[in-house]
Amino acid sequence: MSALATEPMTSPPSGGSSSGSAFLYRHPRLRLTGLLTAPMLWLGVLYLGSLAIMLVAAFWSTDEFTGQLIKQPTLKNFHTLLTGQVYWVVALRTLGIAVAVTVIDMILAVPIAFTAAKVVKSRGLRYALVIAVTMPLWAGYLVKGYAMETMFINNGVIDWMLAPLGLKGPGLGIPATIFSLAYLWLPYMILPIYAGLERLPDSLIEASSDLGASAGKTFRGVILPMIVPSLIAGSIFTFSLTLGDYIMVKIVGGTTQMFANIIYDNVGVANNLPLAAAAAVFPITVIVIYLLAVRRSGALDNL
Amino acid sequence: MGDESAANARDGVAVRLRGLRKTFGEVVAVDSVDLDIADGEFLTLLGPSGSGKTTVLRMIAGFELPTAGLIELDGTDVSTLPPFQRDVNTVFQDYALFPHLTVQENVEYGLKVKGVGKQDRRTRATQALASVQLEGYGNRKPNEMSGGQRQRVALARALVNRPKVLLLDEPLGALDLKLREQMQVELKAIQRDVGITFIFVTHDQEEALTMSDRIAVFNAGRIEQVGSPADVYERPSTEFVAGFVGTSNLLRDETARKVLGAQGVYSIRPEKISIAEPAAEPAMHEHHVDGTVAEVIYVGDATRYVVDIDPGGRLVALSQNATASSSQVLEKRGERVRLIWDRAYEYKVHD
Numbered sequence: 001m002s003a004l005a006t007e008p009m010t011s012p013p014s015g016g017s018s019s020g021s022a023f024l025y026r027h028p029r030l031r032l033t034g035l036l037t038a039p040m041l042w043l044g045v046l047y048l049g050s051l052a053i054m055l056v057a058a059f060w061s062t063d064e065f066t067g068q069l070i071k072q073p074t075l076k077n078f079h080t081l082l083t084g085q086v087y088w089v090v091a092l093r094t095l096g097i098a099v100a101v102t103v104i105d106m107i108l109a110v111p112i113a114f115t116a117a118k119v120v121k122s123r124g125l126r127y128a129l130v131i132a133v134t135m136p137l138w139a140g141y142l143v144k145g146y147a148m149e150t151m152f153i154n155n156g157v158i159d160w161m162l163a164p165l166g167l168k169g170p171g172l173g174i175p176a177t178i179f180s181l182a183y184l185w186l187p188y189m190i191l192p193i194y195a196g197l198e199r200l201p202d203s204l205i206e207a208s209s210d211l212g213a214s215a216g217k218t219f220r221g222v223i224l225p226m227i228v229p230s231l232i233a234g235s236i237f238t239f240s241l242t243l244g245d246y247i248m249v250k251i252v253g254g255t256t257q258m259f260a261n262i263i264y265d266n267v268g269v270a271n272n273l274p275l276a277a278a279a280a281v282f283p284i285t286v287i288v289i290y291l292l293a294v295r296r297s298g299a300l301d302n303l
Numbered sequence: 304m305g306d307e308s309a310a311n312a313r314d315g316v317a318v319r320l321r322g323l324r325k326t327f328g329e330v331v332a333v334d335s336v337d338l339d340i341a342d343g344e345f346l347t348l349l350g351p352s353g354s355g356k357t358t359v360l361r362m363i364a365g366f367e368l369p370t371a372g373l374i375e376l377d378g379t380d381v382s383t384l385p386p387f388q389r390d391v392n393t394v395f396q397d398y399a400l401f402p403h404l405t406v407q408e409n410v411e412y413g414l415k416v417k418g419v420g421k422q423d424r425r426t427r428a429t430q431a432l433a434s435v436q437l438e439g440y441g442n443r444k445p446n447e448m449s450g451g452q453r454q455r456v457a458l459a460r461a462l463v464n465r466p467k468v469l470l471l472d473e474p475l476g477a478l479d480l481k482l483r484e485q486m487q488v489e490l491k492a493i494q495r496d497v498g499i500t501f502i503f504v505t506h507d508q509e510e511a512l513t514m515s516d517r518i519a520v521f522n523a524g525r526i527e528q529v530g531s532p533a534d535v536y537e538r539p540s541t542e543f544v545a546g547f548v549g550t551s552n553l554l555r556d557e558t559a560r561k562v563l564g565a566q567g568v569y570s571i572r573p574e575k576i577s578i579a580e581p582a583a584e585p586a587m588h589e590h591h592v593d594g595t596v597a598e599v600i601y602v603g604d605a606t607r608y609v610v611d612i613d614p615g616g617r618l619v620a621l622s623q624n625a626t627a628s629s630s631q632v633l634e635k636r637g638e639r640v641r642l643i644w645d646r647a648y649e650y651k652v653h654d
Contacts, residue, residue: 201397201399203395203396203397203399204399204401206364206366206386206393206395206399207393207395207399207400207401208401208412208416209365209366209385209386209387210364210365210366210386210387210391210392210393211387211392211412211413211416211460211461211464212387212413212416212417212464213387213412213416214387214416217416221412221416222401222403225403226402226403
């Protein structure tokens with residue numbers, strides 16, 4: 001034993017790659033550097049960099065005649081946005097649509113996720129359900145958009161289905177936009193709820209029932225509080241994706257405008273990049289306020 | 304609760320199981336179980352994993368619906384009632400405490416969903432926590448407590464509802480040995496105090512013997528034997544029970560004929576067998592067999608001798624270490640010995 005202990009450390013007698021990993025094993029700092037250099041460059045330069053340039057550009061302006069960029073800091077863009085009534089109307093409409101989309105997705109996602117996570121016993125069927133939920137994500141955005149248009153358009157599929165009942169669909173407009181966006185973002189709501197429910201032990205649901213709670217009371221008293229973090233995660237997706245969407249509303253929204261259309265039009269038609277950048281601060285602000293409110297409410301304290 | 308006149312009217316049977324059966328697809332988990340559990344009794348369902356004992360418990364609780372058969376609670380058929388309409392409560396193996404609620408809220412949960420007023424709820428929950436020695440822990444969250452404390456919260460949460468029957472699904476399984484032994488004693492004391500019928504599931508035969516008024520030994524979905532701990536231990540009715548409860552020590556077929564002069568399979572408990580010199584003379588009421596010590600296992604308070612007996616097969620003898628030191632007993636390995644026991648301790652078991 002002592003003879004072994006006093007023997008000097010020798011590097012393992014093997015090829016280059018394994019001595020390389022042995023070297024990394026002894027130098028944890030180097031290991032971390034190797035691991036994170038590429039992703040940090042990506043995050044730092046492209047991700048945060050573009051965001052920073054956008055925020056800086058929000059304080060620039062353009063020459064009204066030549067359209068040239070004037071790189072002098074000014075609050076002109078924010079002044080325009082905050083005093084223009086049309087911007088307020090569109091912003092509130094967009095918020096309303098985002099809330100509606102989120103609520104519809106929550107109502108649809110909870111039973112689907114619950115079925116997949118808790119009702120279905122067979123593992124194979126469960127995975128099949130989860131894959132089925134993600135299937136709409138495999139199709140292109142525009143394809144789904146125009147599919148939605150054929151559903152909602154005058155004398156479209158929905159009108160045709162409602163005709164025997166003497167009813168008519170909502171046609172193109174805000175309701176069609178809400179339903180279409182809810183359809184688009186539904187998987188983003190289902191998946192986090194499914195993950196949350198899968199982590200919830202069955203015994204908690206059984207315990208609640210055992211203690212005398214009916215299904216409804218168990219849902220309100222145990223299941224809902226336990227999946228609040230999942231609901232928040234899902235709603236961040238549905239909320240921010242809705243705030244940033246401008247294509248669906250063009251396809252199924254009729255003449256309706258959403259806030260991202262303002263950004264898009266200012267970049268394209270109006271060629272006023274600084275105003276677009278200032279407008280883009282709006283969705284960021286909304287999400288930041290939402291996250292702060294969530295934190296204050298203590299909804300995530302049980303994580 | 305001690306409503307004796309009502310209990311007598313129903314023959315004092317808290318739970319009656321008749322022809323209870325449960326299949327999961329092709330698998331038969333529980334196969335025609337009949338059992339009467341008396342008011343205020345501490346009954347243990349003992350068996351290896353997969354023997355159906357937990358499924359029986361879950362059917363009594365209402366988490367599983369029986370494929371066939373009858374479950375009566377206090378004289379009423381509850382076979383198809385949902386859990387929340389049955390007057391039973393369960394202590395779960397993983398405790399199943401609600402992590403988003405405080406200890407106090409956990410204990411109050413059952414009362415709250417049944418519409419008990421806030422003041423009454425508070426008082427009863429506080430009492431329940433005191434009865435499991437957890438006064439002052441009400442404001443903690445379950446994840447701030449140790450395993451033993453969570454165990455007690457789970458117990459208080461169930462008992463506060465004063466159920467007719469308390470179901471315990473291997474509740475001590477996750478505790479370490481010392482705490483486990485302590486909780487066994489406490490559980491038994493609590494059961495005596497509250498007088499509620501306890502149905503306790505375990506795979507630990509020692510736990511079953513320690514705590515129960517009666518034990519039902521399960522194997523492959525059926526009950527092999529029901530009886531007091533002494534019945535089950537001293538007079539196992541089947542080979543399975545003899546093997547599962549205590550050490551399997553069987554004389555069978557040819558060996559039984561040679562040693563006992565009788566047909567069949569016989570069980571003798573290790574502590575009933577004494578180790579003697581090869582020349583020792585057994586008394587009239589005793590049987591003996593000669594053999595060679597194959598293994599000596601020193602377990603502190605006692606020593607187990609595994610003896611290869613001459614007619615073929617092995618017997619285990621257990622002797623208390625009243626004077627012997629471990630080095631002395633270990634020297635016995637390889638020695639010739641004579642095993643002697645009282646004929647009264649031979650039990651014929653069924654295959």
